[in-house]
Each structure stands twice: as C-alpha cells, then as structure tokens.
Amino acid sequence: MTEAEFIAALKRLPLHPAARDLGDDTAVLAPAGSLVLTKDMIVEGVHFLPDDPPGDVAWKLLAVNLSDLAAKGAEPVGVLLGYMLGDNGWDAAFLTGLDSAMRRFDCPLLGGDTVAATGARTLSLTAIGRAESAPARSGAQAGDALWVTGTIGDAGAGLAIAQGEAGPDTLLDRYRRPVPRLAEGRALAPIVHAMMDVSDGLLIDASRMAVASGLAVDIALDAVPLSDALIGHRKDNRDSRMAAVTAGDDYELLFALPPGTGPSVPATRVGSFNHGSGLLLTDGGAPIPLPDRTGFEHRR
Amino acid sequence: MTEAEFIAALKRLPLHPAARDLGDDTAVLAPAGSLVLTKDMIVEGVHFLPDDPPGDVAWKLLAVNLSDLAAKGAEPVGVLLGYMLGDNGWDAAFLTGLDSAMRRFDCPLLGGDTVAATGARTLSLTAIGRAESAPARSGAQAGDALWVTGTIGDAGAGLAIAQGEAGPDTLLDRYRRPVPRLAEGRALAPIVHAMMDVSDGLLIDASRMAVASGLAVDIALDAVPLSDALIGHRKDNRDSRMAAVTAGDDYELLFALPPGTGPSVPATRVGSFNHGSGLLLTDGGAPIPLPDRTGFEHRR
Numbered sequence: 001m002t003e004a005e006f007i008a009a010l011k012r013l014p015l016h017p018a019a020r021d022l023g024d025d026t027a028v029l030a031p032a033g034s035l036v037l038t039k040d041m042i043v044e045g046v047h048f049l050p051d052d053p054p055g056d057v058a059w060k061l062l063a064v065n066l067s068d069l070a071a072k073g074a075e076p077v078g079v080l081l082g083y084m085l086g087d088n089g090w091d092a093a094f095l096t097g098l099d100s101a102m103r104r105f106d107c108p109l110l111g112g113d114t115v116a117a118t119g120a121r122t123l124s125l126t127a128i129g130r131a132e133s134a135p136a137r138s139g140a141q142a143g144d145a146l147w148v149t150g151t152i153g154d155a156g157a158g159l160a161i162a163q164g165e166a167g168p169d170t171l172l173d174r175y176r177r178p179v180p181r182l183a184e185g186r187a188l189a190p191i192v193h194a195m196m197d198v199s200d201g202l203l204i205d206a207s208r209m210a211v212a213s214g215l216a217v218d219i220a221l222d223a224v225p226l227s228d229a230l231i232g233h234r235k236d237n238r239d240s241r242m243a244a245v246t247a248g249d250d251y252e253l254l255f256a257l258p259p260g261t262g263p264s265v266p267a268t269r270v271g272s273f274n275h276g277s278g279l280l281l282t283d284g285g286a287p288i289p290l291p292d293r294t295g296f297e298h299r300r
Numbered sequence: 301m302t303e304a305e306f307i308a309a310l311k312r313l314p315l316h317p318a319a320r321d322l323g324d325d326t327a328v329l330a331p332a333g334s335l336v337l338t339k340d341m342i343v344e345g346v347h348f349l350p351d352d353p354p355g356d357v358a359w360k361l362l363a364v365n366l367s368d369l370a371a372k373g374a375e376p377v378g379v380l381l382g383y384m385l386g387d388n389g390w391d392a393a394f395l396t397g398l399d400s401a402m403r404r405f406d407c408p409l410l411g412g413d414t415v416a417a418t419g420a421r422t423l424s425l426t427a428i429g430r431a432e433s434a435p436a437r438s439g440a441q442a443g444d445a446l447w448v449t450g451t452i453g454d455a456g457a458g459l460a461i462a463q464g465e466a467g468p469d470t471l472l473d474r475y476r477r478p479v480p481r482l483a484e485g486r487a488l489a490p491i492v493h494a495m496m497d498v499s500d501g502l503l504i505d506a507s508r509m510a511v512a513s514g515l516a517v518d519i520a521l522d523a524v525p526l527s528d529a530l531i532g533h534r535k536d537n538r539d540s541r542m543a544a545v546t547a548g549d550d551y552e553l554l555f556a557l558p559p560g561t562g563p564s565v566p567a568t569r570v571g572s573f574n575h576g577s578g579l580l581l582t583d584g585g586a587p588i589p590l591p592d593r594t595g596f597e598h599r600r
Contacts, residue, residue, distance in 0.1 A: 018337075028334050028336050028337075028431070028434045034328050035328070036327070037318075037328075037410055037426075037428070038380075039411065039412050039413050039424075040382075041382040041384070041413050041414075041422075043415050043417040045417070072328065080337060080338075080426055082339055082341040084343070110337055111338065111339060112339050113341050114341075115341045115342070115343050115346060115347070117343040118420070120418070122343075122384065122415075122417065122422035124339075124382045124413075124424040126337075126380055128337070131328070134328040
C-alpha cells in the first residue's frame, strides 16, 4: 500500500475523537484521572515469525501493550501505531486483525506514523490507559504471597507449534492471539501490593518483581498452573514445567497479595516473597537447581 | 549493548517522575489540561543516512517529534523511546545525543521499549505535550494569510552536503540538528486559525493544510524566506527556490492568520488561502508550473 492508502484504511478502524480523524500530526486528549502509558516494539524474526498471519501479528501487537495496561489496572483509552508499510496483502490483513483486536478490547486509534522501508518489519505501538490506582511492580512486601492468573506455558508450546511442531490449535492460539487480562487487572489493582504481566517468562518476571521490591522470591514449580491442553500435549513432569516457567508470551498477571488476602479473580498461588534477594525454585517442597535461562531477554 | 546495559544508560538521562525510574512497564501521568500526543518512526536509509553521527540521529528523532508538539503550541511533558539495539559505540553515541537534546528542550523520558534485531535501524518516539489550545491544521479560512517562521530549504541543502556535496556546516547542522520552534508555537497557538510544522516540504505541507481546511492555497515563490547561507551556497534563482520549497526537514511552523493580524513571532508571509481547491504557485506575481514532486511522501 502507499502511505495515503494505508492512512485511508486506518480511518476505517475505530478512531478516538482525540485522533481528529487522523487529519493532524498529533492527538489531543483531555484526560480525567491518571494516565498510564506504555510502548512496545515488535520485530519480524524476533517477536513474530515471517510466516505468522499478519492479522495475528496485529492482534498480538495490540494485546501485548494492553497487557501492560492491564497490569496497572488501567482501562484502555487509545493507541498510537508506528507501522512499516509492506506489501498490499500483508498491510490489508494486518489492518483486519488490528480492527478485530481494537473492537474486541474496546480500544480506538489516537494516531501514529507510517514509514516505507525494506528489511525486517518493525512495528511499534504506544498504548494509553486511564487508572484510579496503578500498582507498581516494586511494592511487594516480605511475607506477601505471589499469585498468577490463568495458566502458564501455553504460548511457549504454541511458539513451537508455529515453528512446525505438531500440536493443538488451542496452544497455537494462545501464542498468536493472547488476551490481555484487562478486567482482572482492574479488579486486582486496588488490593495488590505489586503487579506486572508475565511477558518474558514466569521465573524471570517474578525475579524482576522481587528485585524491584528489594526482596527474595520463592516459587513452587509444582504449584504453577498448567492448562489441560498443555498437559495433554507435553505431559506433566519437571521438564515440561521447567519449559513452561521459562517460556514467554503468557500475558497473565503476576501479583503480590498480603498473607490472608485472597485474590478477587480466579488465580493460583505459586510462591512468596521474603527478606533477602534472589530466586528459590522448589519442587515437592525441596529446592531444585535453576535453569540456565529463566526467560526471554534481549541480548542476554 | 545488552538490553540491561542500555536501560542502565537510559536511567542516566533526564527521567520524568512518572517514569518510575524505568522500573515498571508503564509510565503513570497525572495531567492538567489537554495532552498532545505524537509518534514518529525513523528508519536508517530512509530518514537518516547509515553514516550520520548517531548523536545527531537521536537529536533529530526527538526534534521532529517536538516539532509536532510545537505546531500545537504544546509544552513537552515527556517521551517514550522505542529503540533497536545496535553496536555498543553507536548505542552510546546515540544516548549522548539524546541526552543533549532532552536537556536542550527540557523534555524528560517517560519510558519505552528496546529490541535486539539486525537490519536497518528503526527507531520510534512518542512525545507527549501539554497545551491550552491546540490549533488544528484544518482551521484555515478563505482570506487568511499563510505565514512561515525562519527560513526554508536549509535542511534540503544540508542533506545533499551529508551525501557528499561540498557546502557549509551551517546547512549540514540544519539537516542534522533541527531546532523545534517550541516557544514560537506557544506564542502563535492562541492567534492562528491553523498551524502545522513543515516536515515534508513547504509546498506539500501547505497543500495538506489547504486540503484539510477545504480551501485553495497560493504561494509566492519569490516571497519564501531563504537563509544567507543557502543563498551563498546555491544562489537565489527560481531553481534554487524550487529546490527549497520541495525539500523536507525544515521543521519551521506554517500557519494561517486572518488578514490584518500580524504574527506574534518573527515570520514571513508567503501566501494566502482562498475558496476552491488546489495549489497555485506564483513568481513575480505570475503563475508558474508546479514541480513534478512537491515534497517527500512515502511510496508516493
């Protein structure tokens, strides 16, 4: 598509009134309350595969940003898109997927920028949300329990399926069309001490919460919730659990609650915070060695 | 640099309090008044040259976004950076330039994202500003005069110099280190009918303002302000003026004022808006043919 064609197609997406029909260089927003801002870039060959369906890439680009908003208990206000123009079919399919995701998550477009370039597609999205209270990842306290929504590891298995392994579509969908936990985030924000989403892997993200809070964290590998689909596909043993907790793209919410407080949404207790530093992984109540790689990190 | 090293270096840049020391996934902002949001991506080989100094690339990435804020009369609040990690020297020099520009324009970091990828560097920035009134580009009225700040065409000549042509550093600097007209934008916003920055070329951007306002625009080529440096370098004739008005990267402010109203900052009257549609270019009072290309457009 040309830039003009792409912008004309963007105008058919849900537009925020502040976007001024995409006829201006900026969006102008008159907000009430606090704004939560987040930005993620995704690169072909790194965050998505060259043969991933473009509609799924669009869905995921929006979903991963909204997952950051969910972790702050924020309601989406709108997004700005940075798009690298590709071939017409890819561009059109991308827009169709983006349209579906924007309508599904009730999140309109505020503006953005398009560029024409060759090479690996690099796409960027800035998401803006509104929140009453935005829990930090640094607020966990010694004695707090560590909880997680949903199930862990499905998207990691889905990535292997996208790369050619045989496996069920349920898992592939969890990789390609993650669903940000927006309602859960809003319900949890007022009661948690700390919250973040699981994007790079349960172990690495829990470690980050512990480091930010100046605490140690222990995680019970055998308590980590796995889906029936994952257990059916990979069995339930230490290897499959270790693969699950070191895989990225779950987009579940990870949060710290004081002892004795239960979560306000379905969730599983997987560990606890303590004085000190570091990560302790247990299985059947006994410490086990940490894996070489606790999750996804750029240029580790 | 690794992602961790790059983030550690980012923490030494001016940080907005809402950035929470870059320790969280989102920035949380409690704004007063209206917010102006803009996002630009720049790609190596398209918007900057592979051998452009990385510090100048950083400066320009910030400046082009702040220029969009300037055109809305907005004061910068902060920015979110989307960065593709390159080699260590490039990353470090980029950060040094970004630091200079952020301090020069008093615009701290709110957050962002880094990715590791090969291929053409793709960098993205979202800028947020605060404005009392944010003039649209669509508000020009028939009879309004068209004005522009500063001088036109310096950056276009600077690009040719960056590509190997002999020429003065003044022009090269205008291409590599543009200065967004923030103070001028704030002074003009309350009195203009329409305003935008000149990023793709005076002719194409004036045409865009006319189209958005549902009007025709005429521009007097001989009234367009050229710098002494440009005149010294390229002489002052119809060819050099045509090159100036079709070159991009000026980042001057283009605005519509009612007849009889003078600008509140130094500026030059270059044309006027009329009923109808289209662009009329004159020289010495007589219409002249339009150039084949009126400015920079992706995949025109």
